[in-house]
Amino acid sequence: MQKNIPVTWSSMPTFEEYCETIRPLWDSRWLTGRGALHREFEEELKKYMQVPNVALFANGHVALEVTLQTAALKGEVITSPFTHISTSHSIVRNGLTPVFCDINEEDLTIDETKIESLITDKTCAIVATHVYGYVCHVEAIEKIAKKHGLLVVYDAAHAFGETINGVGVGNFGDASMFSTHATKVFQTIEGGIVSYNDKERFAAIEQITNFGIVGNFGVAGKDTIEYVGTNARMNEMEAAMGLCNLRHIDEEIAKRKVLADRYTERLSDVKGLRLLKPQQGVKYNYAYYPVIVDGFTISRDELIAELNKHSISARRYFYPSVDSAECYEGKYSAENTPVSHYYADRAMVLPMYADLPMEDVDRICDIIIGGRNV
Ligand SMILES: *Cc1c(COP(=O)(O)O)cnc(C)c1O
Numbered sequence: 001m002q003k004n005i006p007v008t009w010s011s012m013p014t015f016e017e018y019c020e021t022i023r024p025l026w027d028s029r030w031l032t033g034r035g036a037l038h039r040e041f042e043e044e045l046k047k048y049m050q051v052p053n054v055a056l057f058a059n060g061h062v063a064l065e066v067t068l069q070t071a072a073l074k075g076e077v078i079t080s081p082f083t084h085i086s087t088s089h090s091i092v093r094n095g096l097t098p099v100f101c102d103i104n105e106e107d108l109t110i111d112e113t114k115i116e117s118l119i120t121d122k123t124c125a126i127v128a129t130h131v132y133g134y135v136c137h138v139e140a141i142e143k144i145a146k147k148h149g150l151l152v153v154y155d156a157a158h159a160f161g162e163t164i165n166g167v168g169v170g171n172f173g174d175a176s177m178f179s180t181h182a183t184k185v186f187q188t189i190e191g192g193i194v195s196y197n198d199k200e201r202f203a204a205i206e207q208i209t210n211f212g213i214v215g216n217f218g219v220a221g222k223d224t225i226e227y228v229g230t231n232a233r234m235n236e237m238e239a240a241m242g243l244c245n246l247r248h249i250d251e252e253i254a255k256r257k258v259l260a261d262r263y264t265e266r267l268s269d270v271k272g273l274r275l276l277k278p279q280q281g282v283k284y285n286y287a288y289y290p291v292i293v294d295g296f297t298i299s300r301d302e303l304i305a306e307l308n309k310h311s312i313s314a315r316r317y318f319y320p321s322v323d324s325a326e327c328y329e330g331k332y333s334a335e336n337t338p339v340s341h342y343y344a345d346r347a348m349v350l351p352m353y354a355d356l357p358m359e360d361v362d363r364i365c366d367i368i369i370g371g372r373n374v
Helices: 015-022 036-049 060-070 085-092 138-148 205-209 236-267 300-309 338-344 358-373
Strands: 053-057 076-079 097-100 123-129 151-155 175-179 192-196 289-293 347-350
Touching: 015 236, 036 053, 036 192, 036 236, 053 060, 053 205, 060 085, 060 123, 060 151, 060 175, 060 192, 060 205, 076 085, 085 097, 085 123, 123 138, 138 151, 236 289, 236 358, 300 347, 300 358
Parallel strands: 076 097, 076 123, 123 151, 151 175
Antiparallel strands: 053 192, 175 192, 289 347
């Protein structure tokens, strides 16, 4: 029996390092709610991400929901359908209407040349996803947003640790959400980080994360409840995992790069497989290794099944194009976003994690290349 190769595998510190980091909790008994580790993690993140402000959350999805609630928007939001269902859910769950804009073929991010034709007098924001760490065309989007007075929020769940021309990716747009779920490149078990630029505009973000309570935590008679907030707090065990993993993140990304380079070397000349080209000026985190199966001897789904037969997990990602999710049935026409639908049927990601052995990358490539003869 061949060993299983998962599609992802969480990076973790040593058991001792984690235990050392959480040890103070056995004295303080302060387990959640802006504790000492939470605050230390925020400071370390601001330095690492080179951003002015961060807020921490229980998960990435709720971080996006709270960010949109804090911005107090109304109306329509232009967004990409080639993303995690979380992106559009965060819009709908805020009482806003998603308007799907198609994606571009080079890097599968929102096609900024199609945004302006979708703007109406109800449009209030653009919420776009950095896909597999390939960043949206941030300058062009910024120009459109400025011209029409729109807020820009990035779903940067895939982009932790990246820079664009040396600038931390979290500086672009008004706010960016990074997921630190166990399967992401940088993980805190469950968790989310929002970086934001305008302190005033997002002043309520932490209060909305804590039931909308404003005032002195726990000081009798001093609290007022100014927002219909939620409970979206990150706890101290998660912040500790983040503090530990942050110490090793550069090494982890460097290991992923070596593996990604090998995949590229082995697969770039295979007819019917398309690899995405690196974008100019972007320092990647190698969170995923995407492959577009287009004109190959077998279909994307058959290739995934073939890998599964060899105990290798590969997955469709993203699938389906979000506008065709069952919960939106009858609301959107696939004809408006043909490129997204095309790639939802052809894109997949291969196993990628820092501890993936190079022999396994070679074995995966052998099977894929062999797939030509299936
Ligand atoms: C993972 C992910 C999310 C959701 O993050 P969670 O931390 O799992 O809630 C949102 N958007 C994208 C693009 C993601 O990959």
